[in-house]
Amino acid sequence: MGNPEAIIELENVTAGYPDAKILENVTFKINRGEIFILLGGSGCGKSTLMKHMIGLNPILSGKLKICSLEWNAKNRQRLCRKIGVMYQSGALFGSMDCLGNVMLPLEEFTSLKKRERVEKAMQLLGDVGLADAANKLPNEISGGMKKRVAIARALALEPEVIFLDEPSAGLDPITANALDDLILRLRKERGTTFVVVTHELESIKKIADRAAMFDKSRRAMIALGQPKELAESSKDPFVKSFFTRGQTNV
Amino acid sequence: MGFCSAIGKKATKRARAIGDALAFTGEATIAAFATFLTPHKFRLKDCALAFERAAAGGLSIAIGIGFLLGLILAFQSAAALKMFGVEIYVADLLAIGLFRELGPIITAILLAGRSGGAFAAEIGTMKVDEEIDALRTMGLDPVRFLVMPRVLAAICAMPILTIFCELSGLLGGALILRIMGVPPAAYWEHVVSSSGMFAIVFGLAKSCLFGLLVGLVGCGAGMNTKSTADGVGVATTSAVVGGIIAVAIADGLLAVFCYSWGL
Ligand SMILES: Nc1ncnc2c1ncn2[C@@H]1O[C@H](COP(=O)(O)OP(=O)(O)OP(=O)(O)O)[C@@H](O)[C@H]1O
Ligand SMILES: [Mg+2]
Numbered sequence: 001m002g003n004p005e006a007i008i009e010l011e012n013v014t015a016g017y018p019d020a021k022i023l024e025n026v027t028f029k030i031n032r033g034e035i036f037i038l039l040g041g042s043g044c045g046k047s048t049l050m051k052h053m054i055g056l057n058p059i060l061s062g063k064l065k066i067c068s069l070e071w072n073a074k075n076r077q078r079l080c081r082k083i084g085v086m087y088q089s090g091a092l093f094g095s096m097d098c099l100g101n102v103m104l105p106l107e108e109f110t111s112l113k114k115r116e117r118v119e120k121a122m123q124l125l126g127d128v129g130l131a132d133a134a135n136k137l138p139n140e141i142s143g144g145m146k147k148r149v150a151i152a153r154a155l156a157l158e159p160e161v162i163f164l165d166e167p168s169a170g171l172d173p174i175t176a177n178a179l180d181d182l183i184l185r186l187r188k189e190r191g192t193t194f195v196v197v198t199h200e201l202e203s204i205k206k207i208a209d210r211a212a213m214f215d216k217s218r219r220a221m222i223a224l225g226q227p228k229e230l231a232e233s234s235k236d237p238f239v240k241s242f243f244t245r246g247q248t249n250v
Numbered sequence: 251m252g253f254c255s256a257i258g259k260k261a262t263k264r265a266r267a268i269g270d271a272l273a274f275t276g277e278a279t280i281a282a283f284a285t286f287l288t289p290h291k292f293r294l295k296d297c298a299l300a301f302e303r304a305a306a307g308g309l310s311i312a313i314g315i316g317f318l319l320g321l322i323l324a325f326q327s328a329a330a331l332k333m334f335g336v337e338i339y340v341a342d343l344l345a346i347g348l349f350r351e352l353g354p355i356i357t358a359i360l361l362a363g364r365s366g367g368a369f370a371a372e373i374g375t376m377k378v379d380e381e382i383d384a385l386r387t388m389g390l391d392p393v394r395f396l397v398m399p400r401v402l403a404a405i406c407a408m409p410i411l412t413i414f415c416e417l418s419g420l421l422g423g424a425l426i427l428r429i430m431g432v433p434p435a436a437y438w439e440h441v442v443s444s445s446g447m448f449a450i451v452f453g454l455a456k457s458c459l460f461g462l463l464v465g466l467v468g469c470g471a472g473m474n475t476k477s478t479a480d481g482v483g484v485a486t487t488s489a490v491v492g493g494i495i496a497v498a499i500a501d502g503l504l505a506v507f508c509y510s511w512g513l
Contacts, residue, residue, distance in 0.1 A: 054387050080389030091380040095296075105388055108291075 004031040007161060007193050008053060013062035015049045021060060022048045026221050028212055032160075035187060035194045035207050037227065039242065040214035046197045047088055049214070050163055053195065054085050066161065081109065084154030088165040088197075090146035092138040098125065098149045099134040105156045124152040127182055129175065144170040151179070155186070161193045162186075168200050176200065180207050201243065213239055267474075274393075274470045278401070281394040293399045300403035304365040305410050311364070312357055316415035319356060320344060320422025328430055338432055341440035344423040349449045353416035354408075355501055358460035360415075361408060362493030366468030369400050370489030373472025374482040382473070392473070401465035408461030409454045416453075452513070456504060463500055464493040 008030040016022035022045035030036045038046045052059045055071035067082055069075045092101050102121040106112055112120065125131050128148035133141055141149070147167060154162055164183075168176035180203050186192045198204060204211065204227050211230060213223040215238055223230050223239045231243035241247075285292050323344060328337045373396055376382050385392045420441060427437050471489035475481045507513075 051383075056383050056386060077389050080387060083387065085384065085387045087380045087384060089380050091384040093381055093384075094376070094379070095299075108388070108390060 004034075006030065007032040007034075007067055008195070009063070009065045009068075010053075011063040013049075013052065013064055014060040015045055015052055016060050017048075017057065018060075022219065023214060023221070024219050026062070026214075028221065028224055030193065030195060030210075032193055033187060033191045034209045035183065035196065037204055037208045037211035038195065038197045038214070039199075039204075039211050041216055041242075044214045044216040045219075046214065047165055050165055050195065050197060054083055054163055055079060081157065082160045084157065084159035084162045086147065086150040086154045086162075086164045086167060088169075090138070090143070090150040092146055092149055092153070094138050097135050097137050098130065098141070101138070101149055102152045102156055105153065109157060121152075121156070124155055125149070127155070128152045129178060142170075144172070144175065147171070148175070148179070151182075158190060159192070161195065164194065164196045164198075166197050166199070168198060168203055173202075176203060177206075183207055201245070213242065270474050271470060274473060275466070277391075277393045278397060278466060278470075281391060281398055284391070284394055285398050291394075293395060296396075297399035297403050300365075300369075300400045301406055303368065304361065304403055304407035308360060308364050308407065308411055309414060312360055312411040312415040313418045315356060315360060316348075316353070316418035317422040319352065319415075320348070320419030320424075321426055322422075323347065323352075323419075324423035324426035328426060332430070337427065337430055338436055338440055340423060340427060341437045342444035344420060345441045345445040346449065348416045348419045349445050349453045351453075351501075353412045353419065354453050354457040354460055355497065357408060357412045357415045357457060358464060358497040359494055361404060361411065361461065362464045362468070362490050362497065365404055365407070366464045366471075366489045366493040367486045369404075369465065369468035370472040370475070370485045371482055373397075373400075373469055374475035374485040377473065377475045378477045378481055397466075397469040397473070400469055401462060404465030404468075405458050405461040408457040408464075412454060412457040448513075456501070459500060460497045463496040467493040467496050 006029040010029070011027050013026040014021055014024050015026060026049065038049065040046055048057075051057045052064060053066065055066075055076065058071070064070065066079055069079055071079060092098070093104065096104065099118070099121055102124050103117050106117045106120060110117070122131060122134060125134055128151055130145060130148050130152070133145060133149070138146055138149070147170065151164065151167060154164070168179055171179065183194055183196075184207055187194065194207075196207075208227045210225060211223075211227045212221055213230065214220070215222045222236055223234055227243075230239055234240055234243075324340050327343055328340045331337045331339055373382075376396070382392045382396075385395055424434055424437050428434060468489040471485045471492060475485040
């Protein structure tokens with residue numbers, strides 16, 4: 001294999017909302033099968049950038065491609081089938097129980113029989129350690145459990161790229177670690193690409209191939225590379241302090 | 251300068267709201283066609299649930315308001331008609347008034363308050379919780395998924411509620427006339443003779459239209475919810491107010507049409 005295949009490409013992207021630019025001149029590529037981390041302080045625009053990548057909000061300027069396709073009305077359905085998303089809040093459908101939530105994409109987009117759908121959804125819930133919460137409603141489970149159900153839902157259609165917005169926030173270390181294992185396993189078994197927003201240094205060390213870091217005050221991407229490199233050899237004081245949790249003289 | 255820019259801001263806000271409403275109407279029309287073409291993808295269960303909430307939940311209040319309305323109308327008009335000794339014509343007045351106008355419009359106002367507001371709150375909360383975004387990224391059209399079942403439920407619930415409202419209104423009138431000494435048999439005879447089939451069917455058709463309007467306005471307000479602290483509250487208010495205004499305008503237009511066509 002020569003050049004790795006880029007699955008997501010951003011070129012001079014301005015990210016933000018119609019009345020507010022949040023990040024400018026963002027350029028990077030994410031390769032197929034990579035686990036790519038979006039880093040940065042709270043409010044720097046990680047979720048905003050992710051919402052551009054999953055086609056919810058149009059970028060303000062620049063180019064953004066997924067699987068060589070841009071987000072537009074024509075490509076929309078095709079691209080939606082390639083991605084799975086876990087939102088920062090979980091975004092489970094409150095009117096359905098956990099099993100129903102995971103089964104919904106299977107119901108809408110596969111021709112599986114009911115029994116097969118239940119089986120598959122139960123297996124996904126098992127993967128995130130929630131088989132016993134299948135019949136609970138989203139408002140009857142904890143925040144961390146909601147996120148795990150949302151991850152199971154994002155995995156349901158075996159998408160090529162999975163976006164996770166702070167998957168391990170609110171999880172205990174054991175569950176968070178199991179989640180990291182799940183991500184690594186899926187990457188190994190299916191070659192799935194992951195784009196993950198996370199602050200957990202432990203988890204970054206364990207799973208990340210590369211990371212991009214953003215800064216709110218400079219409204220820009222300030223670092224890109226393997227997390228190990230960033231932590232050890234970055235000259236940028238912000239990047240440094242991020243990896244040392246704000247203790248500058250370690 | 252401050253004054254001008256304030257006017258400009260207000261105007262752009264209004265224009266944007268109108269644009270949103272138009273876009274939503276377009277999306278809803280497309281979704282309706284899509285639902286029509288692939289009916290097996292219609293969320294029947296959600297529709298049944300919304301129908302149950304709108305119809306069964308609104309039944310007692312529709313009956314109660316209808317009964318009171320009949321009671322009050324009969325009482326007020328009977329007092330005047332009694333001077334001429336023709337209080338029996340209260341029956342005609344009630345039958346024509348309820349079947350053609352009052353039944354559908356009072357029920358529509360009730361539905362706007364109960365279900366229109368509820369639709370906006372449900373969909374608005376989903377919007378704030380990113381559930382609508384989640385539907386979009388799954389490739390599911392939220393209008394088709396959330397709006398269609400609710401609108402259809404409102405359309406189906408309206409005529410049922412309207413009939414109950416009208417019948418209980420007539421019952422209220424009967425009670426008053428009974429007290430005034432008019433025999434019930436004579437009352438019902440007048441009711442039947444004055445209420446033509448056309449008036450009843452026209453009233454029910456109108457109530458279906460009102461159901462459509464209330465459902466669309468309620469769901470539209472929900473879909474346009476802003477993610478601020480008072481977002482869902484604002485959406486609910488505009489669903490109720492907008493629903494009532496839409497129904498009033500539609501009723502006025504229909505009255506003009508009916509008059510000019512001699513119906
Ligand atoms: N709808 C919106 N319109 C305008 N600005 C917004 C909107 N949503 C968020 N912002 C702004 O965009 C900036 C980035 O927000 P974003 O949610 O992307 O941050 P984040 O990096 O995900 O932070 P966190 O780690 O806390 O989740 C924030 O300053 C926020 O105020
Ligand atoms: Mg975020």
